[in-house]
Amino acid sequence: VAELRDLRKVYDLGEVKVEALRGVSLTFEEGDYVAIMGSSGSGKSTLLNVLGCLDRPSSGQYLLGDIDVATVDDDTLSEIRGRRIGFIFQSYNLIQQLTVVENIEVPLLYQEGTSPETRERCIELAKMVGLGARLDHRPNQLSGGQQQRVAIARSLVNDPFIILADEATGNLDSKTSEEIMELLARLNEEGKTIIMVTHEEDIAEHAKRIIRMKDGLVLEDSINSSP
Amino acid sequence: VAELRDLRKVYDLGEVKVEALRGVSLTFEEGDYVAIMGSSGSGKSTLLNVLGCLDRPSSGQYLLGDIDVATVDDDTLSEIRGRRIGFIFQSYNLIQQLTVVENIEVPLLYQEGTSPETRERCIELAKMVGLGARLDHRPNQLSGGQQQRVAIARSLVNDPFIILADEATGNLDSKTSEEIMELLARLNEEGKTIIMVTHEEDIAEHAKRIIRMKDGLVLEDSINSSP
Numbered sequence: 001v002a003e004l005r006d007l008r009k010v011y012d013l014g015e016v017k018v019e020a021l022r023g024v025s026l027t028f029e030e031g032d033y034v035a036i037m038g039s040s041g042s043g044k045s046t047l048l049n050v051l052g053c054l055d056r057p058s059s060g061q062y063l064l065g066d067i068d069v070a071t072v073d074d075d076t077l078s079e080i081r082g083r084r085i086g087f088i089f090q091s092y093n094l095i096q097q098l099t100v101v102e103n104i105e106v107p108l109l110y111q112e113g114t115s116p117e118t119r120e121r122c123i124e125l126a127k128m129v130g131l132g133a134r135l136d137h138r139p140n141q142l143s144g145g146q147q148q149r150v151a152i153a154r155s156l157v158n159d160p161f162i163i164l165a166d167e168a169t170g171n172l173d174s175k176t177s178e179e180i181m182e183l184l185a186r187l188n189e190e191g192k193t194i195i196m197v198t199h200e201e202d203i204a205e206h207a208k209r210i211i212r213m214k215d216g217l218v219l220e221d222s223i224n225s226s227p
Numbered sequence: 228v229a230e231l232r233d234l235r236k237v238y239d240l241g242e243v244k245v246e247a248l249r250g251v252s253l254t255f256e257e258g259d260y261v262a263i264m265g266s267s268g269s270g271k272s273t274l275l276n277v278l279g280c281l282d283r284p285s286s287g288q289y290l291l292g293d294i295d296v297a298t299v300d301d302d303t304l305s306e307i308r309g310r311r312i313g314f315i316f317q318s319y320n321l322i323q324q325l326t327v328v329e330n331i332e333v334p335l336l337y338q339e340g341t342s343p344e345t346r347e348r349c350i351e352l353a354k355m356v357g358l359g360a361r362l363d364h365r366p367n368q369l370s371g372g373q374q375q376r377v378a379i380a381r382s383l384v385n386d387p388f389i390i391l392a393d394e395a396t397g398n399l400d401s402k403t404s405e406e407i408m409e410l411l412a413r414l415n416e417e418g419k420t421i422i423m424v425t426h427e428e429d430i431a432e433h434a435k436r437i438i439r440m441k442d443g444l445v446l447e448d449s450i451n452s453s454p
């Protein structure tokens with residue numbers, strides 16, 4: 001469902017170039033459940049941003065379905081992203097002026113638009129992540145873990161094929177983390193592809209496959225023998 | 228060194244009141260090393276904000292040293308905070324327009340001011356958290372874990388008595404987390420009081436005392452028998 005071929009990403013800051021990805025080749029099948037681990041700065045978020053069509057590679061190919069993402073213009077890329085991909089950002093990226101429900105609705109504004117039915121769906125998603133009593137709160141009135149859960153709910157509103165999660169339980173206690181992991185497991189059983197970045201081994205244990213990165217390269221890519 | 232007596236914090240949002248702290252009484256001695264755990268939304272960050280003089284309680288007392296924080300005006304509070312407390316925020320609160328070194332310097336601007344010596348100190352702190360190659364980067368050019376490390380370095384620049392850390396390793400891989408935990412252990416041996424919020428048992432294990440919170444109350448407060 002997604003294939004990266006010798007992918008490279010260089011951030012050019014003038015006098016300094018940062019090689020965030022230095023030749024990554026990976027294939028993801030439909031229904032995969034992958035954990036990506038690696039040290040801070042090893043390129044995990046950059047990899048996820050390329051997979052999520054939020055950033056274009058400096059060189060190499062990214063085939064999503066049978067589309068070579070490099071050949072596609074920005075509007076089409078935006079369309080693909082909105083329809084197929086749900087993204088949980090490492091820093092949530094919530095909109096401060098919008099409430100919990102409105103934040104969850106945001107991806108719909110770019111796609112099908114909103115309606116009483118879609119608003120109901122957003123409320124359901126908020127309840128599913130335990131925020132039923134916080135629907136009208138704004139991000140600065142929420143705890144860190146509550147904000148993270150809004151980001152999780154938002155990533156699901158478009159019923160995406162692929163869910164990209166960057167440290168999605170980094171601010172959640174073990175019980176709430178477990179609830180989120182059960183949710184992801186259910187979504188994977190329904191056929192969704194899940195690619196999550198995590199630094200916690202217990203979280204990675206839920207995945208079927210574990211990829212370890214170091215300095216912009218894939219160090220290891222193996223089946224999880226004990227999920 | 229710090230004492231909370233029947234502390235309460237209510238967020239009043241008009242029609243809804245959120246009782247974030249519902250009567251917390253705790254005493255912290257100099258040189259304490261405390262981990263605070265509890266579910267998402269249980270009041271941990273709110274407690275830390277009150278301890279860090281970033282927020283005033285709705286009722287109850289907070290005695291810092293022998294000063295009743297409620298009797299003190301905002302400027303004095305600001306002064307106490309700047310001199311004695313180092314804070315690592317759950318969402319870092321870095322300034323986007325400033326570089327790594329400039330961000331670490333920020334607390335000095337409110338206290339002693341900056342100089343070539345203080346700039347050297349900030350560079351040393353950046354190196355200590357592994358960001359020696361990123362001194363002129365801005366936050367949006369850093370990975371999540373790198374941003375977290377800038378926040379950690381900044382919390383130390385005023386050589387504070389008390390370090391308040393809110394999920395300070397939430398975005399760090401295990402090796403980098405270990406390095407930060409060793410740094411905190413050294414600071415504690417030097418006599419600094421460390422109060423850290425964490426949801427990870429392995430991180431809490433480094434502390435000498437573990438406090439567990441639930442729904443705005445302290446559920447448990449015990450010596451860590453296996454640090």
Ligand SMILES: Nc1ncnc2c1ncn2[C@@H]1O[C@H](COP(=O)(O)OP(=O)(O)OP(=O)(O)O)[C@@H](O)[C@H]1O
Pocket residue numbers: 140141142143144145146171172173238239240245246247265266267268269270271272273274317
């Ligand atoms: N500014 C605010 N206005 C209204 N409610 C707030 C505000 N800040 C926090 N709250 C609420 O107070 C409660 C406690 O929040 P707090 O941030 O202390 O939780 P926490 O234990 O740090 O959670 P987490 O582990 O998710 O970071 C939460 O239910 C939250 O929704």
Ligand SMILES: Nc1ncnc2c1ncn2[C@@H]1O[C@H](COP(=O)(O)OP(=O)(O)OP(=O)(O)O)[C@@H](O)[C@H]1O
Pocket residue numbers: 011012013018019020038039040041042043044045046047090367368369370371372373398399400
């Ligand atoms: N916009 C940018 N400009 C310049 N350098 C960048 C930019 N974004 C990331 N980098 C650099 O690219 C490298 C990889 O960053 P990335 O965010 O992918 O790391 P990561 O593995 O997600 O780290 P973490 O675990 O700390 O979140 C880092 O060294 C970082 O400093």
Ligand SMILES: [Mg+2]
Pocket residue numbers: 044045046090166370371372
């Ligand atoms: Mg990252």
Ligand SMILES: [Mg+2]
Pocket residue numbers: 143144145271272273317393
């Ligand atoms: Mg918190």
